[in-house]
Amino acid sequence: MNTSNRADGRTRPHVVVVGSSNTDMTARVARLPGPGETVLSERFEMVAGGKGANQAVAAARLGAQVTFVARVGADALGAQAIAGFQAAGIDTAYVVQDSGAPTGIALIGVDAARGENSIIVAPGANAHLSPSDVEAASEVIRNADIVVCQLETPLETVKTALRIAWEAGVLTVLNPAPAQPLPADLLALVDILTPNETEAVLLVGDTDASPEAAAQQLHALGVSSVVVTLGAAGALVSNADGVVVVAGRRAPTVVDTTGAGDCFTGALSVALAEGKDLRRAAEFAGAAASLSVAKAGAQPSMPTRADVDAILKN
Numbered sequence: 402m403n404t405s406n407r408a409d410g411r412t413r414p415h416v417v418v419v420g421s422s423n424t425d426m427t428a429r430v431a432r433l434p435g436p437g438e439t440v441l442s443e444r445f446e447m448v449a450g451g452k453g454a455n456q457a458v459a460a461a462r463l464g465a466q467v468t469f470v471a472r473v474g475a476d477a478l479g480a481q482a483i484a485g486f487q488a489a490g491i492d493t494a495y496v497v498q499d500s501g502a503p504t505g506i507a508l509i510g511v512d513a514a515r516g517e518n519s520i521i522v523a524p525g526a527n528a529h530l531s532p533s534d535v536e537a538a539s540e541v542i543r544n545a546d547i548v549v550c551q552l553e554t555p556l557e558t559v560k561t562a563l564r565i566a567w568e569a570g571v572l573t574v575l576n577p578a579p580a581q582p583l584p585a586d587l588l589a590l591v592d593i594l595t596p597n598e599t600e601a602v603l604l605v606g607d608t609d610a611s612p613e614a615a616a617q618q619l620h621a622l623g624v625s626s627v628v629v630t631l632g633a634a635g636a637l638v639s640n641a642d643g644v645v646v647v648a649g650r651r652a653p654t655v656v657d658t659t660g661a662g663d664c665f666t667g668a669l670s671v672a673l674a675e676g677k678d679l680r681r682a683a684e685f686a687g688a689a690a691s692l693s694v695a696k697a698g699a700q701p702s703m704p705t706r707a708d709v710d711a712i713l714k715n
């Protein structure tokens with residue numbers, strides 16, 4: 402393990418995140434516009450997002466040494482994203498600024514009265530994150546404690562990252578979001594899969610499957626550990642030790658659940674890299690995610706290690 406000692410005596414695990422970085426542009430409106438219609442927004446916010454970046458920031462806030470492998474545009478939003486990663490202490494040596502594509506964005510309209518949203522995602526540079534970008538970081542991946550991927554970048558790229566890690570005996574985590582069916586040869590490279598309920602049933606192609614039944618089918622496809630997140634109810638943890646539901650922690654208040662899943666996967670990865678077993682890692686991740694829903698925005702809402710340790714003591 403490539404761990405270094407911290408002042409508090411705890412070892413600092415090395416987490417490599419391979420994935421997306423977006424800028425989320427959110428406009429609250431009284432009513433979402435129909436085709437051809439223009440509406441005025443009462444409030445506009447621009448917040449750093451993208452599942453990969455959210456998970457990288459979550460892991461860094463929780464005390465891991467984090468290397469992020471990603472692509473942003475050679476534009477102002479890309480420079481801003483990189484500055485944000487560096488401020489969080491993330492190693493950005495493998496964040497490429499792509500001069501041929503803009504930074505990925507999500508345009509989010511929120512109906513303030515109903516809380517409904519409509520979202521347009523323009524992946525931009527995320528779609529250019531290539532197997533060779535990942536290969537450039539292969540030495541870092543082979544020496545990591547854990548490698549974490551999601552599905553907002555090309556599947557071939559995800560597969561390359563998982564394969565390099567798998568062949569080196571490094572733990573692999575896949576958060577299979579956004580929901581989509583996956584090829585068996587990719588799933589076979591995954592140690593720990595972290596779908597939410599929708600993603601779990603979509604992966605097994607059976608929308609009537611219970612989370613537990615979906616987990617069993619995923620084990621049959623070669624995934625040794627499955628953690629299905631269940632929103633406020635917590636998470637179903639399934640591996641060779643059996644199946645258990647780790648109850649959700651009551652959030653102090655629920656302000657914004659955006660990024661709760663990313664916080665959970667980032668935190669789970671840190672805990673696993675520190676050597677916790679899957680169930681204890683899921684308890685840690687649930688505690689972190691319950692704190693993340695109490696604050697607005699994905700990256701700004703990721704809790705610190707001290708915040709999580711404090712609620713775990715209670």
Ligand SMILES: Nc1ncnc2c1ncn2[C@@H]1O[C@H](COP(=O)(O)OP(=O)(O)OP(=O)(O)O)[C@@H](O)[C@H]1O
Pocket residue numbers: 597598630631632633634635636649650651652655658659660661662663665686687688690691694
């Ligand atoms: N209202 C809540 N109160 C406490 N914890 C929550 C709440 N909602 C989510 N969580 C925590 O966050 C984890 C992930 O939530 P969820 O299952 O909704 O994932 P998700 O659908 O990927 O989330 P999102 O897409 O909003 O990021 C849960 O397992 C739980 O630990």
